[in-house]
Amino acid sequence: MNRSGRSLLGAEKKKVIVLIAILLVSIVFGGIGHAKDVELIGAGATFPYPLYSKMFDVYNKESGVKVNYQAIGSGGGIRQLTNKTVDFGGSDAIMSDKDLAEASAPVLHIPTCAGAVVVTYNLSGNLKLRFTPDAIADIFLGKINKWNDRRISEINPGVKLPDMNVTVVHRSDGSGTTSIFSDYLSKVSKEWKEKVGGGTSLSWPTGLGGKGNPGVAGLVQQTPGSIGYVELIYALQNKMPYGMVKNKKGNFVTATLASTSKAADTNLPDDMKVSLTDTDAPEGYPISGFTWILVYKDQSYGDRTEEKPKELVKLLWWMTHEGQKYTEPLEYAPLSKKAVEKAEKLIKSITYKLSTVMK
């Protein structure tokens, strides 16, 4: 009980104000890191995320440059690059004309590796199935409802197919995997192209949706008689069966790292904006695709200094050369020699203020 009650309250108030001020100052100035360390930021596709994770970790140890990649999906990567909030984007899908118009400046598509999308199923009896493009399209269009339908049994002679309903499983979220799969189906089936089309998110005529590759794999593993599509890596790691697919040259090919790389062994355009689906390569797996790193051709946007473009170009060069040795252990298909040559030309064409970054 003392008369100075009010001044005590004032002293308390002062302490609180000082504390808040210290907090604010440390937040504002703590963010300013060492000005010398360059950090590159990227965002995009989830498919190559395990590979990029490893690559950027190794690159950091070797060069000291920190690369931060957020796997938010191909669409997110394209959006962030358009908003210029990241240095590079990652995408399993080629930027559409609409996306390029919104970006309003040329965007280079530099391939880093290739992947395959496999058709996996849940049937008892350890069956090894073969699929034709028409069969896959009809199944995913909802036109084939029973496993022992003639259209499946005639391509699989000698296999005892059960009288079960076919349950289609697709992706519920937007994905580059869906983009590759639907791009393939649009090429091989006119009906698919008209009814559904290609893209990262589709209006599926039938089936259940699973979230992410693990979601689809999980649903297929749990639902007897189901069929779905996942990245090759998921089928391998979850030991799920997947079918051989008939390619353009008429050969039934099993998806492997080798057949994925072979799918890329065709005429590649200079800008590398190529879809590998329905490949001409005789031993290539027909449902394959590149994944790309997207960068602006002209790096002198915003308030960028020459430092970041230099490091970016060095990173891209490393990823397409020394970094390629990390692809196969993680079950990704490395770039073929032809693809690397094209990538080199693209990287060399990156400019900063009217001169190329790579001298």
Next chain:
Amino acid sequence: MNHSRAEVLVLEAKTETMRWRKPALSEPSFRRILSVAGAFVLLLLLAIFFSLIIASYPAIQSFGIRFLFGSTWDPVRSEFGAFPFVVGTLATSFFALVISVVFSIPISIFLGEYSARGTTATFIKSMLELLAGVPSVIYGFCGLFILTPLVRTLEMKIGVAPYGVGIFTASLVLSIMIIPYSASIGREVISLVPSDLKEAAFSLGATRFEVIRKVILPYAKSGIVAGILLSLGRALGETMAVTMVIGNSNFIPKGIFSPANTLASVIANEFTEATGSLYLASLIELGLVLFIVTTVINLIGKLIIRRMGVEG
């Protein structure tokens, strides 16, 4: 100075009154702070509403009222309609509500009246709070890995397509998630029934059951409904648990076992990969629809509560 005991007491009393007359915070400014806090909440709500409208304007312009009744969700052709998702959201939420009410009202009666004190009551109360605290992703996982196979076996027995996922599974998962909300509010309200009312009934010879039916429940009616409304609001907006077990099929569900999709689940699934401003705007308009649906249901609920009486 040596004061006598009486003088010390008088001095202290004087200082006390002096402090009374000059409090650290005056009554009007205290009221002002409280009204600012209240206005802040209202402003925040309005800000959310208007930012939703602004961000979804391209979609509102392209589709107009068709958006609410369209059944196609085609990102490739930029044709968007929200009807299947509205049906899915309402179906799962109301079905979950019905299931949860069957459990939460007896729980609140048990905890509020029958066994209000004691170790059983405390135990059940803490278990209820734990149930409310489990993250929704965990509910989703349990639904996907434990409940789905069970529902699949049930579907195979009935002769329906054995998906396992669908409205039924999603409603079951949701109902368990929302039980704690209605149960705890119901318990509070029931325990607040004035004891003289109950004692009067007992003294007239009423059995325990009759007291509950004729005294406690009518008195606590509006409070219980308010609790149920809160749990319905939770069910309408629940995303993660639902998206894992609803089957994500963008068609209007044909029956209780068909797969479907809800507004929140579509937004969560497709937002990060959405390219194209119309696609994004349509997704945000889904959020706006959900916001409006939730508000409308809340308003209807408030009307029901008001009709039921002023207590609780």
